[in-house]
Amino acid sequence: MAVEAKMIDIIVEQLSVDKEKVVPAASFVDDLGADSLDLVELIMAMEEEFDVEIPDEEAEKITTVQNAIDFVAKIQE
Amino acid sequence: MTLQDKVALVTGGSRGIGRAICTRLAAMGALVGINYVSNPTAAQETLDLLEAQGGRGFLCPFNVSDFAATQTAVKSIISDHGRLDVLVNNAGITRDGLMAMMKEPHWDDVLDTNLKGAFSCSKAAMRSMLKKRWGRIINISSVIGFVGNGGQVNYGAAKAGLVGLTKSMARELAGRNVTVNCVAPGYIVTDMTEELAEDVQQAIKAQVPLNRLGSAEDVAAAVAFLASADAEYITGQTLHVNGGMYMGN
Numbered sequence A: 001m002a003v004e005a006k007m008i009d010i011i012v013e014q015l016s017v018d019k020e021k022v023v024p025a026a027s028f029v030d031d032l033g034a035d036s037l038d039l040v041e042l043i044m045a046m047e048e049e050f051d052v053e054i055p056d057e058e059a060e061k062i063t064t065v066q067n068a069i070d071f072v073a074k075i076q077e
Numbered sequence B: 001m002t003l004q005d006k007v008a009l010v011t012g013g014s015r016g017i018g019r020a021i022c023t024r025l026a027a028m029g030a031l032v033g034i035n036y037v038s039n040p041t042a043a044q045e046t047l048d049l050l051e052a053q054g055g056r057g058f059l060c061p062f063n064v065s066d067f068a069a070t071q072t073a074v075k076s077i078i079s080d081h082g083r084l085d086v087l088v089n090n091a092g093i094t095r096d097g098l099m100a101m102m103k104e105p106h107w108d109d110v111l112d113t114n115l116k117g118a119f120s121c122s123k124a125a126m127r128s129m130l131k132k133r134w135g136r137i138i139n140i141s142s143v144i145g146f147v148g149n150g151g152q153v154n155y156g157a158a159k160a161g162l163v164g165l166t167k168s169m170a171r172e173l174a175g176r177n178v179t180v181n182c183v184a185p186g187y188i189v190t191d192m193t194e195e196l197a198e199d200v201q202q203a204i205k206a207q208v209p210l211n212r213l214g215s216a217e218d219v220a221a222a223v224a225f226l227a228s229a230d231a232e233y234i235t236g237q238t239l240h241v242n243g244g245m246y247m248g249n
């Protein structure tokens, strides 16, 4: 499965939101209602699913769905 | 009070209070990680002890004052055992001396082990707790953090610091059903206090309404309670185990 599809599944699952809302431009906090701990958990879930290590400095920059997809795509190159 | 199917980590579990906490949590059914830094023989004794009473445990040496080492070690506990439910930040040292004479490394060593160590271990351990929506973090402070003690500015600062750390962590993690509390022992008979001269020990007893030094088991009992399901509505608190020598809060 492509990164994008997997990522959307993770977000739907972690944030308990409808799939339609998980568009690239959506902000986790403003559009998807995530609080700061949700973000931490989302990062943890991404690390597990994609088998990557996301340092805290990088994690802070991941604020939208597109950010998350780009980050994982870049790290997997 | 059961911790069946739970995994616990006790820092400084090789000796003293930590050992008593390990055996107590194991008796409640937890699989207990026994952390230590310099004394594998003592750690093995703790393991033998808890296995002899039918418990389960494993050794996990690492230095709590080394941030990178704690992250690696705690992560591997979580991946080896699939979870980490109870963390007891018990590892602690003293480097006593009057402030006028205190060397910078003595300040740093005590703060790094007693305070930063709790931050580092908790940071790594909370990942599993958040995911499971259940966790217990128990920090071992000290009466000295509340009343102060000449010759222990470093230790007193670290132990009072743990109380502030506990309260803020408790607020951050409450939404995920992870509680964070302190246990503040008074004077407990261990290697740490055996160094004290006999007349000092007598003077201490005179300040304790219950008229004896505490035992490591007295402290372990308080930790066991806070780790149990019975304590699920208690967070951000300090439980004083000191024979009444300090009754403030």
Ligand SMILES: NC(=O)c1ccc[n+]([C@@H]2O[C@H](COP(=O)([O-])OP(=O)(O)OC[C@H]3O[C@@H](n4cnc5c(N)ncnc54)[C@H](OP(=O)(O)O)[C@@H]3O)[C@@H](O)[C@H]2O)c1
Pocket (backbone or CB within 6 Å): B011, B012, B013, B014, B015, B016, B017, B018, B035, B036, B037, B038, B039, B040, B042, B062, B063, B064, B065, B089, B090, B091, B092, B093, B113, B140, B141, B142, B143, B184, B185, B186, B187, B188, B189, B190, B191, B192, B193
């Ligand atoms: N005893 C008291 O009266 C009293 C009173 C109030 C609070 N406390 C607190 O209770 C806790 C336990 O005290 P205790 O009297 O049981 O002490 P202890 O007998 O001196 O044992 C200290 C334990 O901490 C471990 N440790 C020390 N530095 C470490 C490090 N950098 N990384 C990992 N482990 C480390 C030691 O491991 P090794 O065996 O490998 O050296 C040992 O297991 C401490 O936090 C202490 O401040 C004690």
